[in-house]
Amino acid sequence: MPGLFSSLSMASHALDAQRAGLDVAGQNIANLNTPGYARRRLSLAEVVDGTGGVEVRGTQALRDFYLDSRVRQALPDEERESAIVDLLSGVETAIGAPGQAIDGKLAGLFDAFSALALDPTSAVARDSVVLQGTQVAASFREMAVKLADSRRVADNSVRGAVDQANTLVRQIAELNGAIATASGVDVSALKDRQLTAVEELSRLTSVAVLSRADGGVDVTIPTGQALVIGASAYGIGVTTGTDGLTHLSVGGTDVTTSLTGGRIGGFLHARDTLVPDYQSRLDTLAYTVAQQVNTLHQSGYDATGAAGGAFFTPPAAVAGAAAAMQVTAALQGSSQLVAASGTGAPGDNTIARALANLRDAKVLGGGTATMAESWAQLAYKVGSDAESAERLRQSRHDVTSEVERLRDQMSGVSLDEEAASMLKFQRAYEANAKFFSTIDGLLDTLLNLVRA
Amino acid sequence: MRVTFRTAYGDIEHVNTAADQVARARQQVESGKRIGVPSDDPAGMQRAVEGRAEIAGIDIYARTADSAAAKLATLDTVLSDVIDKITQATVTASSVRGSTATQQGRDAAALTLEGIRDALVADLNTSFRGAYVFGGTKSQTAPYAKVGASWTYQGNNTPASVDVGPGQTVAVALDGQAIAQGGDSTNLLNELESLIAATRAGDQTGIANGLAALDRAFARATRGQSQIGVDEQSMAERQSQLTTQRLAAVARVAKDEDANLVDAISEMNRAEVAYRAALGAVGTASRQSLMDYLQ
Numbered sequence: 001m002p003g004l005f006s007s008l009s010m011a012s013h014a015l016d017a018q019r020a021g022l023d024v025a026g027q028n029i030a031n032l033n034t035p036g037y038a039r040r041r042l043s044l045a046e047v048v049d050g051t052g053g054v055e056v057r058g059t060q061a062l063r064d065f066y067l068d069s070r071v072r073q074a075l076p077d078e079e080r081e082s083a084i085v086d087l088l089s090g091v092e093t094a095i096g097a098p099g100q101a102i103d104g105k106l107a108g109l110f111d112a113f114s115a116l117a118l119d120p121t122s123a124v125a126r127d128s129v130v131l132q133g134t135q136v137a138a139s140f141r142e143m144a145v146k147l148a149d150s151r152r153v154a155d156n157s158v159r160g161a162v163d164q165a166n167t168l169v170r171q172i173a174e175l176n177g178a179i180a181t182a183s184g185v186d187v188s189a190l191k192d193r194q195l196t197a198v199e200e201l202s203r204l205t206s207v208a209v210l211s212r213a214d215g216g217v218d219v220t221i222p223t224g225q226a227l228v229i230g231a232s233a234y235g236i237g238v239t240t241g242t243d244g245l246t247h248l249s250v251g252g253t254d255v256t257t258s259l260t261g262g263r264i265g266g267f268l269h270a271r272d273t274l275v276p277d278y279q280s281r282l283d284t285l286a287y288t289v290a291q292q293v294n295t296l297h298q299s300g301y302d303a304t305g306a307a308g309g310a311f312f313t314p315p316a317a318v319a320g321a322a323a324a325m326q327v328t329a330a331l332q333g334s335s336q337l338v339a340a341s342g343t344g345a346p347g348d349n350t351i352a353r354a355l356a357n358l359r360d361a362k363v364l365g366g367g368t369a370t371m372a373e374s375w376a377q378l379a380y381k382v383g384s385d386a387e388s389a390e391r392l393r394q395s396r397h398d399v400t401s402e403v404e405r406l407r408d409q410m411s412g413v414s415l416d417e418e419a420a421s422m423l424k425f426q427r428a429y430e431a432n433a434k435f436f437s438t439i440d441g442l443l444d445t446l447l448n449l450v451r452a
Numbered sequence: 453m454r455v456t457f458r459t460a461y462g463d464i465e466h467v468n469t470a471a472d473q474v475a476r477a478r479q480q481v482e483s484g485k486r487i488g489v490p491s492d493d494p495a496g497m498q499r500a501v502e503g504r505a506e507i508a509g510i511d512i513y514a515r516t517a518d519s520a521a522a523k524l525a526t527l528d529t530v531l532s533d534v535i536d537k538i539t540q541a542t543v544t545a546s547s548v549r550g551s552t553a554t555q556q557g558r559d560a561a562a563l564t565l566e567g568i569r570d571a572l573v574a575d576l577n578t579s580f581r582g583a584y585v586f587g588g589t590k591s592q593t594a595p596y597a598k599v600g601a602s603w604t605y606q607g608n609n610t611p612a613s614v615d616v617g618p619g620q621t622v623a624v625a626l627d628g629q630a631i632a633q634g635g636d637s638t639n640l641l642n643e644l645e646s647l648i649a650a651t652r653a654g655d656q657t658g659i660a661n662g663l664a665a666l667d668r669a670f671a672r673a674t675r676g677q678s679q680i681g682v683d684e685q686s687m688a689e690r691q692s693q694l695t696t697q698r699l700a701a702v703a704r705v706a707k708d709e710d711a712n713l714v715d716a717i718s719e720m721n722r723a724e725v726a727y728r729a730a731l732g733a734v735g736t737a738s739r740q741s742l743m744d745y746l747q
Contacts, residue, residue, distance in 0.1 A: 099501070343589065357615060383497050
């Protein structure tokens with residue numbers, strides 16, 4: 001049977017334990033808004049030396065590693081689509097409203113050729129044809145510049161995201177080092193930071209995470225190249241290729257086509273697949289417009305009776321046709337060089353009519369689409385890609401939110417729980433203080449007996 | 453289920469979603485457009501672009517048909533005048549046939565025929581907005597000019613046509629020679645010159661030949677005017693068709709492009725109610741905590 005001093009010691013330890021409980025509640029409340037924080041639970045146990053007291057076994061961070069990994073898997077999918085949506089919003093703006101972009105300018109050119117067919121000797125009609133042709137060329141060039149800008153924005157975004165990723169990779173490696181050398185110190189806070197850094201990295205690119213025996217994590221990209229091994233960070237290398245675009249490597253291996261997840265994956269997909277497809281479609285349209293108009297124009301005769309020249313500067317190739325499109329300098333200098341006649345007679349309008357009728361000619365897509373329809377298909381493709389990315393982003397966001405909600409149920413801090421916990425430890429502290437006071441009173445009584 | 457601090461306040465995301473829906477609905481009501489960017493309705497966007505191209509094509513045909521109708525009206529008027537003049541010339545020449553006509557009467561008739569000849573030259577050299585309409589595609593040269601002693605056709609035999617629909621054309625500048633000469637060995641104006649000379653000389657055979665030539669010219673001009681009449685009728689029908697086609701195309705495009713304002717306003721109201729509800733839910737959640745009951 002323990003003595004009074006032993007009881008006093010037990011009460012003292014119990015007071016420490018209840019105060020530790022209050023500290024844990026305070027820590028949980030203090031970190032209500034801390035990203036990556038997992039709520040702590042005080043671990044108390046009865047002492048086993050027969051004195052019947054309580055001891056603090058430590059605090060435990062409540063985590064579910066399965067849910068953590070689910071979050072890490074869900075984040076790259078959502079962020080990839082989010083990056084695509086962000087980038088395509090710029091392309092969508094460039095497409096413009098129906099009738100306001102290249103389609104409207106093409107309609108204006110055909111309208112001008114039609115007006116010229118009505119009055120093939122009119123100087124005003126000739127001027128209008130040159131003006132409308134200039135506007136068509138300018139709208140193609142403008143669209144080409146906007147698409148090139150979008151690609152450049154995507155490329156710059158890849159570089160920015162890689163910079164962020166490398167910072168996080170270094171941070172994870174440093175945290176690994178700190179955790180490995182903690183030697184018995186509570187590393188829960190370091191692990192919270194480690195988890196947050198890994199999740200932030202998952203937003204940028206898909207990663208595989210392997211736990212280490214020393215508490216750290218090794219991080220690799222899905223194709224196996226290591227970003228972090230223990231306290232060593234390898235990071236993603238950035239070089240500029242001959243195409244002027246950013247190429248990525250890990251450990252000397254080019255991984256540009258391997259990084260498909262996260263914001264980096266989204267930007268790379270937009271840069272290397274989506275926008276080039278739009279550029280190719282635009283170039284094909286521009287090339288066809290220039291070729292078709294030039295072929296007819298060169299078969300006619302201008303106002304002076306001379307054989308017609310090229311209307312648009314002949315494109316060297318399909319690639320780059322939109323960016324290089326322009327009405328020839330000769331035509332810009334003199335609208336008399338517009339060829340409306342098929343015979344040289346000034347009132348002959350057969351070429352002007354044929355040029356106006358190009359509007360309805362199915363000259364694209366293997367003879368299945370008019371020029372306006374080809375533009376409509378491009379607008380559809382951009383809209384469809386953006387809509388699809390937004391729908392995927394939303395559905396993947398729902399998945400992420402659900403997994404995060406499940407994890408939050410395990411690891412999140414509940415204000416009500418902490419309030420109840422505070423009350424519980426406060427009352428326990430008060431009771432133990434009372435016990436301490438009572439034992440102290442007993443000792444006092446005993447000492448008074450001895451003095452008497 | 454544990455309701456954590458983040459769960460209670462995480463609903464702010466739903467507030468953002470509701471606010472976004474309000475903004476989108478409001479944009480539709482304000483702009484009157486259902487499609488702001490292609491992703492709002494990619495297929496609708498494609499149909500709208502194609503529909504607008506169709507409307508632009510219809511507008512071009514309509515404008516061409518209007519212009520063609522104006523030219524045809526001019527040709528009709530001129531050919532009416534040509535027919536009148538040929539009739540007058542026939543009447544005048546007929547009046548001096550036979551032995552009863554005096555030299556004075558024949559001279560007066562010749563003068564009248566000269567006036568008719570000049571009027572016919574003016575008719576055949578009619579221009580519309582600076583382009584001759586009876587010179588075929590040689591629109592910048594007066595179709596009939598006196599070269600030496602005879603009237604010579606300066607135009608060509610290719611009528612100028614315009615398109616008023618896919619595969620539908622109408623001639624707006626005619627081959628003047630087909631009307632003034634046709635299969636004859638010389639043209640109406642030279643026939644008139646011969647008739648004038650025969651009238652002055654009292655050459656009955658020459659007058660008879662001239663009257664026969666006038667009859668043939670009358671037949672050609674009448675045939676030409678009939679064709680113009682058919683074309684004018686066809687233009688009127690075409691203009692009506694184009695108006696109907698345009699209305700249908702505009703309705704189709706509007707269906708894809710324009711917002712149904714009743715639906716849009718209803719959607720905006722619904723979104724605003726949802727937004728207020730989301731705000732209220734978050735506000736209520738943030739006020740309720742056990743902390744409020746602790747002393």
